[in-house]
Amino acid sequence: MKPVNTFFTGLCFLCILLPGTLFFSSSVTLSGTIYYYQDEDGTFHFTDLPTSARYRPFAVFRTRDPKSQDVIDLTNKYGRLYSVDPSLIQAIIEVESVYNPNAVSKAGAQGLMQIMPGTQKDLGLTAPFEPEPNIEAGTKYFRYLLDRFESLPLALAAYNAGPSRVEQYNGIPPFKETQDYVTRVLERYAKHQQNR
Numbered sequence: 186m187k188p189v190n191t192f193f194t195g196l197c198f199l200c201i202l203l204p205g206t207l208f209f210s211s212s213v214t215l216s217g218t219i220y221y222y223q224d225e226d227g228t229f230h231f232t233d234l235p236t237s238a239r240y241r242p243f244a245v246f247r248t249r250d251p252k253s254q255d256v257i258d259l260t261n262k263y264g265r266l267y268s269v270d271p272s273l274i275q276a277i278i279e280v281e282s283v284y285n286p287n288a289v290s291k292a293g294a295q296g297l298m299q300i301m302p303g304t305q306k307d308l309g310l311t312a313p314f315e316p317e318p319n320i321e322a323g324t325k326y327f328r329y330l331l332d333r334f335e336s337l338p339l340a341l342a343a344y345n346a347g348p349s350r351v352e353q354y355n356g357i358p359p360f361k362e363t364q365d366y367v368t369r370v371l372e373r374y375a376k377h378q379q380n381r
Contacts, residue, residue, distance in 0.1 A: 235314075238293030238302055242314070256284065256297070259320045266321075267328040272377035273337075273370075274298075274324055277344070280369045286316050298323025341367045 220240035221231045232240065257275065264271035281299040282288035294301045296319035305313055310322040330340040334351060342357040343350070345366040350358045357367060 238289060238295065241289060242287040256316055256320070259317055260324075263321045263324040267324045269324050269328050269331070270374075270378075272381060273374050274320065274327070275377050276370050276373035277323070277327065277341075278320075279373050280366065286314055286319070295319075296323075300326070338367050338371070341370050 219231055219233055220235040220242055221229055222237075222239040222241060223229050230240075256278070257271075260271040260274040260278070263269075264274050278284060278297050281294075282297050284297065286297050288297070288299060289295050290299055292301065295305070295313040297316055298319055300308070300310060300313055300319065300323055304326060305311075305322065308322040308326055310318055312318045313322075327340065327344060330343045330348065331337070333348065334340050334343060338357060339351055342363050346358045346360060346363040350360075350363075357364060
C-alpha cells in the first residue's frame with residue numbers, strides 16, 4: 186500500500202475535515218494516524234507512513250488510553266522474551282515518553298521507548314509509533330545494552346546518551362540529562378516493583 190502523501194498550503198487542509206470525522210490528539214493512538222510537517226515554503230506535507238523525524242502526528246482515527254492494559258501486556262510479553270523485567274520496561278517508557286506512543290524528542294527519538302531513527306534501522310523497526318513493534322525493538326535493544334555493559338545504571342546511561350559515550354567516559358557520562366535520566370528510571374523502577 187502506498188503512503189498517502191498530499192500537499193496543502195495555508196489553512197486549506199482544514200476545509201476537507203468534517204466535524205467529528207477525526208479525533209485530534211498528541212497523546213493517544215495505536216493505529217490509523219496521519220502525520221504532517223510544514224516545510225520552509227509553508228507547504229504542509231501529509232502521509233500515513235512517515236519517512237523522517239520531521240513528521241508529527243496530525244490526526245488519529247481512534248483513541249484509547251495510552252497507559253492501557255495492552256501496553257502493560259506488551260511489556261510483560263517482550264520482557265519475558267528478552268529477559269528484561271517488565272517493571273523496568275514500564276519505568277523506561279514512563280520516563281521516556283510518559284506512555285505517549287506519538288512522542289517525538291527534539292533529537293528525533295520516536296514512540297513509547299523513544300528510539301532514534303538510526304537505531305530503528307539497526308533493529309528493523311519500521312512502525313515506531315505503533316506500541317507493539319516499538320516496545321519489542323526497545324526491549325531488544327535494552328537487552329543488548331545490559332549484555333554489553335553488565336550493569337543496569339550503565340545500560341540506562343547508554344540508552345540515553347549512546348553506548349559510545351558510556352565507553353568514552355568509562356561509566357555514566359558527566360551529562361546532567363543522562364545522570365538525571367538514570368536516577369529517574371531507577372526511582373520509577375523501584376516504585377513499579379513495589380506496586381506489583
